[in-house]
Amino acid sequence: MMLEGKIALVTGAGRGIGRAIALTLAGYGADVAVNYSGSREKAEQTVQEIRALGRRAAAVQADVSRQEDCERMFREVAEQLGVIDILVNNAGITRDNLAVRMSEQEFEQVIDTNLKGAFFCMKLAGKQMMKKRSGRIISISSISGVRGNAGQINYCAAKAGIIGMTKCLAKELSSRGITVNAVAPGYIDTEMTAVLPEKVKEAVLAQVPLGRIGRPEDIAEAVAFLASDRAAYITGQTLQVDGGMGI
Numbered sequence: 001m002m003l004e005g006k007i008a009l010v011t012g013a014g015r016g017i018g019r020a021i022a023l024t025l026a027g028y029g030a031d032v033a034v035n036y037s038g039s040r041e042k043a044e045q046t047v048q049e050i051r052a053l054g055r056r057a058a059a060v061q062a063d064v065s066r067q068e069d070c071e072r073m074f075r076e077v078a079e080q081l082g083v084i085d086i087l088v089n090n091a092g093i094t095r096d097n098l099a100v101r102m103s104e105q106e107f108e109q110v111i112d113t114n115l116k117g118a119f120f121c122m123k124l125a126g127k128q129m130m131k132k133r134s135g136r137i138i139s140i141s142s143i144s145g146v147r148g149n150a151g152q153i154n155y156c157a158a159k160a161g162i163i164g165m166t167k168c169l170a171k172e173l174s175s176r177g178i179t180v181n182a183v184a185p186g187y188i189d190t191e192m193t194a195v196l197p198e199k200v201k202e203a204v205l206a207q208v209p210l211g212r213i214g215r216p217e218d219i220a221e222a223v224a225f226l227a228s229d230r231a232a233y234i235t236g237q238t239l240q241v242d243g244g245m246g247i
């Protein structure tokens with residue numbers, strides 16, 4: 001039980017990768033706050049599954065792109081579960097389009113949720129963790145942020161930004177015993193990728209040396225490791241969990 005006694009907040013944890021992270025952290029002994037934006041029922045379901053594992057859990061609504069929502073979320077989590085030890089910035093969206101066709105709104109929506117949302121939560125978690133002089137901040141970047149991807153100039157900017165913020169914050173918080181890392185998934189089977197045309201899926205699969213699409217649990221295990229004491233000497237890093245796609 002490498003996370004026994006820890007309290008975690010996972011953003012966007014009602015479904016997809018976030019849900020797998022929440023359940024995996026709970027499986028390793030953590031109590032977990034399950035953030036959602038619109039998927040209330042799915043978040044409640046995740047909470048029930050965490051409680052069935054014998055851990056405490058709470059569903060907390062917040063649109064992470066809104067600073068006031070994030071502030072309320074951190075207050076509610078502290079009241080319901082306690083001050084967090086682990087923050088996982090997972091919430092994310094796509095609004096794909098070629099750069100020459102992309103609207104300002106499409107660009108802003110992705111930056112606001114994927115980058116600014118992570119910044120707001122990093123700031124709030126950083127304040128709380130500095131007082132405790134310990135903590136783990138883990139953000140979900142993407143292979144698109146490392147290598148670039150046609151049709152995703154907004155998403156690539158946000159996910160590369162996550163890597164930059166991770167390095168910055170790692171330096172700012174290291175003297176307080178807080179580590180800050182990112183996980184960059186390759187192609188993972190969730191609702192986000194389910195909408196892609198079959199041809200695109202086949203083309204992506206052909207680029208994966210391990211020969212299979214990733215599962216949300218593949219990402220969750222990497223996050224759990226970085227959240228644990230076993231990763232105490234790792235900070236400012238981006239761990240690619242992509243079946244070798246990024247080699």
Ligand SMILES: NC(=O)c1ccc[n+]([C@@H]2O[C@H](COP(=O)([O-])OP(=O)(O)OC[C@H]3O[C@@H](n4cnc5c(N)ncnc54)[C@H](OP(=O)(O)O)[C@@H]3O)[C@@H](O)[C@H]2O)c1
Nearest residue numbers: 012016017036037038039063064091092142187188190192
């Ligand atoms: N799937 C992949 O291949 C892949 C690859 C690389 C990186 N990623 C990243 O991994 C993370 C999870 O992706 P996924 O595949 O699990 O996507 P998903 O199935 O579409 O789930 C997205 C999650 O983000 C939440 N979310 C979206 N906007 C939000 C907001 N404004 N405030 C709070 N929560 C919000 C959603 O919650 P609600 O339903 O409540 O809105 C949902 O739980 C994202 O950051 C994504 O960019 C995914």
